[in-house]
Amino acid sequence: MTQKTIAEQSTGDRLSEKLIAFSDSLEKFESFNLHLLMSVAMGGIAPRGNILDAPTGRPAWHVGISVLGHLASSGLAFRGVVPFVVDEYLPSIRKEAEVQEGISHRTGPHTLSPGGAVAAQLAHDERLIAFVAQKVGQSLRPTGISSYLYYNQTGDHLYPHVDTEIFAVNFILMVKHDLPEGRTDGSALVIFDADHQAKRVPLDVGESVVIRASGTVHGREAVGEGERVTILTIGFEDERARVADA
Numbered sequence: 001m002t003q004k005t006i007a008e009q010s011t012g013d014r015l016s017e018k019l020i021a022f023s024d025s026l027e028k029f030e031s032f033n034l035h036l037l038m039s040v041a042m043g044g045i046a047p048r049g050n051i052l053d054a055p056t057g058r059p060a061w062h063v064g065i066s067v068l069g070h071l072a073s074s075g076l077a078f079r080g081v082v083p084f085v086v087d088e089y090l091p092s093i094r095k096e097a098e099v100q101e102g103i104s105h106r107t108g109p110h111t112l113s114p115g116g117a118v119a120a121q122l123a124h125d126e127r128l129i130a131f132v133a134q135k136v137g138q139s140l141r142p143t144g145i146s147s148y149l150y151y152n153q154t155g156d157h158l159y160p161h162v163d164t165e166i167f168a169v170n171f172i173l174m175v176k177h178d179l180p181e182g183r184t185d186g187s188a189l190v191i192f193d194a195d196h197q198a199k200r201v202p203l204d205v206g207e208s209v210v211i212r213a214s215g216t217v218h219g220r221e222a223v224g225e226g227e228r229v230t231i232l233t234i235g236f237e238d239e240r241a242r243v244a245d246a
Ligand SMILES: [Fe+2]
Pocket: 161, 162, 163, 213, 218
């Protein structure tokens, strides 16, 4: 480890400790706003998660990972196939995603539309609610809020960020991933866990993840030329952390 890296790390460690102590002194709404500020900051420090390309921002990046992980639960709780989701929902979700794309909007370096009736049905399906709750080990309230995200233009990606409380726990389903001929790997979900290392989480169509998304910095790698990705994201709320109850 170089002298500079050690210095960066200790600066980051000290600042993390101070901010974590500070965050513990905050009221719930203050904590909510600190969380929001730091989430947006992560995308500013490394818009594509490319922290190695932005060495001067590295201590700040590490502070963000640590403090956001303290403000909310973090970690990847599940990755794999949920059979009933694939068997009973995926075909109609794929159709719905295409229909909803007609009302989608650019909301950043990607396009977004609200989920439709099928996504809403899945969001309220008792089997999904029980599955996600079991994976994160806590009771959850389904928000019923879902979105389709489309990465269809070369370079489309998602800034590293954490989610707000309505997506405190996030179920993400890979709906569609088209790659140009000859390519086998493409854009992946990336999570930055408490160990600060970037973890690529490529998903096949039909695979899903459950992320403790309000404490885990996550983003999506840029899609290449001719590559198209559609995901469905469904939000669950940790009732114990509701700002509305403050
Ligand atoms: Fe997110």
